[in-house]
Amino acid sequence: MSRTVYVNGAYLPEEEATVSIFDRSFLMADGVYEVTSVLGGKLIDFDGHLARLERSLNELDIPKPEAFDSLLEIHRELVVRNDITDGMIYLQVSRGSAGDRDFVFPDPEVVKPTLVLFTQSKPGLAESPVAQKGIKVISIEDVRWGRRDIKTVQLLYPSMGKMMAKKAGADDAWMIEDGFVTEGTSNNAYIVQGNKIITRALSNDILHGITRAAVLRFAREAQMEVEERSFTIDEAKAADEAFITSASTFVMPVVEIDGVTLGDGTPGSVAPRLREIYLEESRKAAI
Numbered sequence: 001m002s003r004t005v006y007v008n009g010a011y012l013p014e015e016e017a018t019v020s021i022f023d024r025s026f027l028m029a030d031g032v033y034e035v036t037s038v039l040g041g042k043l044i045d046f047d048g049h050l051a052r053l054e055r056s057l058n059e060l061d062i063p064k065p066e067a068f069d070s071l072l073e074i075h076r077e078l079v080v081r082n083d084i085t086d087g088m089i090y091l092q093v094s095r096g097s098a099g100d101r102d103f104v105f106p107d108p109e110v111v112k113p114t115l116v117l118f119t120q121s122k123p124g125l126a127e128s129p130v131a132q133k134g135i136k137v138i139s140i141e142d143v144r145w146g147r148r149d150i151k152t153v154q155l156l157y158p159s160m161g162k163m164m165a166k167k168a169g170a171d172d173a174w175m176i177e178d179g180f181v182t183e184g185t186s187n188n189a190y191i192v193q194g195n196k197i198i199t200r201a202l203s204n205d206i207l208h209g210i211t212r213a214a215v216l217r218f219a220r221e222a223q224m225e226v227e228e229r230s231f232t233i234d235e236a237k238a239a240d241e242a243f244i245t246s247a248s249t250f251v252m253p254v255v256e257i258d259g260v261t262l263g264d265g266t267p268g269s270v271a272p273r274l275r276e277i278y279l280e281e282s283r284k285a286a287i
Ligand code: PMP
Pocket: 035, 183, 184, 185, 186, 187, 188, 206, 207, 208, 209, 210, 211, 212, 245, 246, 247, 248
């Protein structure tokens, strides 16, 4: 069945939705995005995603789309029109189309940003059987640009990373810079030593995950010890547990790194508990 999507003020059947070939997200990856999960027809962590979107736009001097203040309403409308119970809403803002190709940013008074949203239906998203088993990751060099804190649509390397993982018989890749893990291809990375949760501190080196912020808050509220510091891939392989977080995977246990089994090869206790707390609290706060 055809989805109803949103493009620059209009709700359209997906076949009728178009963006210019001169759009700067197409020519130059000059755009930013957000992915917000839907559980039980409600939006998870919406305010966090909206705040990060505003920050990404500011960092790149992309003007706010006219509909910025209506984004909650647009998300909700798409959930209803597409009958989404569980799934995701993808949102992208690009600098727009100047009707030609030029490295110089167009005049924001003349060229308006392009705003696109669409839904992805994933029934049972939170009941993923994968979370029961955990995932396998490989490590790869992090060769991305230096502003990973901005959520841009430059996703070629993360996409290549997922393919490298797939080829190696794994589910995902953790990226390494100067010997230390930065993050997963589309998620933040954590290890557990005893009862301590360790994850890289926020900087321009990683995306400031909205799920990360919530999970660390819940962990601290549950009296778990949290240490925000860089860790090496060798430390990770020797850890008791490991996991990732993202808006669409929530908290997902990692049971193998570069072929090395963590603990007894099952998700352990900390990651599953955090997943449960995150899902319970997020469902309560969903809007
Ligand atoms: N790091 C990267 C590189 C990502 O692409 C993502 C998800 N888009 C995350 C971390 C997790 O962020 P969030 O929890 O906001 O989905």
